[in-house]
Amino acid sequence: MRPGRLNLMTAGRGISHSEETPTVNSGxxxxxxxxxxxxxxARARPPAFAHHADLPVFTAGGLRATVIMSELGDAVSPAxxxxxxxxAEITAAAGAEGVVPLRADFEYAVLTLDGAAMIDGQELKPGPLLYVGEGRTSLRIAAGPATRVLLLGGEPSTESLVMWWNFVARTxxxxxxxxxxxxxxxxxxxVHGYEGPPLPAPPMPITRLVPRGRIR
Incomplete structure (x- = not known):
C-alpha cells in the first residue's frame, strides 16, 4: 500500500487475510x-480482493478529492x-475552500485526518466523526491550516446487524x-505464506447478541 491507494476486501461468505508491515519500513x-x-x-457471494493504485480525482474550488468508492461529481472510482x-479523501491547502456536491438521498459524515476543517462553518479537528445528516445537495469545506478530511456517505440502511469480533451477521x-x-x-x-497460526476467536459473551439498526 502507498498513500492514495485502495485495498478492497469483500468477505462475502467468508475470507481469511493477513495484514503485515514490510520488514523495511519508515516506522x-x-x-x-x-x-x-x-x-x-450480496452477503453470501464469493470472497474477493482488489487493489486500486490509480483513483480518480474531483476538484471543487480549492479542494482536491480522491474518490475512493463510487462517485463524487464527475469522478467515478473503479472499486x-x-x-x-x-x-473520498479531500485535501485543501491552508486557507482554501470549496463546495462538494452531495446526493439528497444519502446521509453523510466527515472525519478530519490532518489539520482543522470548517464544515459548513463548524470547526472539526481530528478525533470525532461529524454527522451532517441527509437531504443535502452540497457541503462547504474550508481549511485553516493544510487539511485532509474523509467524506463518507451512503443510502441510509434499513437492515439490522450483529457485529461481534470479525463477524458481521443478522442473528x-x-x-x-x-x-x-x-x-x-x-x-x-x-492465508498462504503467513508464518504463524490463525488468530483464535474469543469466547462468546454470556449474553445473547442483539441485532441493531442505524437508529438506537
Missing amino acids: VLQGVQLWVALPDA TTFSPLTS HEEVLEARAAWESGSLFGE
Missing part, C-alpha cells in the same frame, strides 16, 4: 480501515460496491455458526 503507518456491511442479497455509497445463531466454522477451519480458507 510510520497512517491509514483508514472502513467496514461496509454487505446488503442481505466495486454492492450498495449505494460514496467515500446470534449466525455468529455462533461463523465462530465454529472459523475455529474448525472449514469455511474461511487459508
Whole structure:
C-alpha cells in the first residue's frame, strides 16, 4: 500500500487475510480501515480482493478529492460496491475552500485526518466523526491550516446487524455458526505464506447478541 491507494476486501461468505508491515519500513503507518456491511442479497457471494493504485480525482474550488468508492461529481472510482455509497479523501491547502456536491438521498459524515476543517462553518479537528445528516445537495469545506478530511456517505440502511469480533451477521445463531466454522477451519480458507497460526476467536459473551439498526 502507498498513500492514495485502495485495498478492497469483500468477505462475502467468508475470507481469511493477513495484514503485515514490510520488514523495511519508515516506522510510520497512517491509514483508514472502513467496514461496509454487505446488503442481505450480496452477503453470501464469493470472497474477493482488489487493489486500486490509480483513483480518480474531483476538484471543487480549492479542494482536491480522491474518490475512493463510487462517485463524487464527475469522478467515478473503479472499486466495486454492492450498495449505494460514496467515500473520498479531500485535501485543501491552508486557507482554501470549496463546495462538494452531495446526493439528497444519502446521509453523510466527515472525519478530519490532518489539520482543522470548517464544515459548513463548524470547526472539526481530528478525533470525532461529524454527522451532517441527509437531504443535502452540497457541503462547504474550508481549511485553516493544510487539511485532509474523509467524506463518507451512503443510502441510509434499513437492515439490522450483529457485529461481534470479525463477524458481521443478522442473528446470534449466525455468529455462533461463523465462530465454529472459523475455529474448525472449514469455511474461511487459508492465508498462504503467513508464518504463524490463525488468530483464535474469543469466547462468546454470556449474553445473547442483539441485532441493531442505524437508529438506537
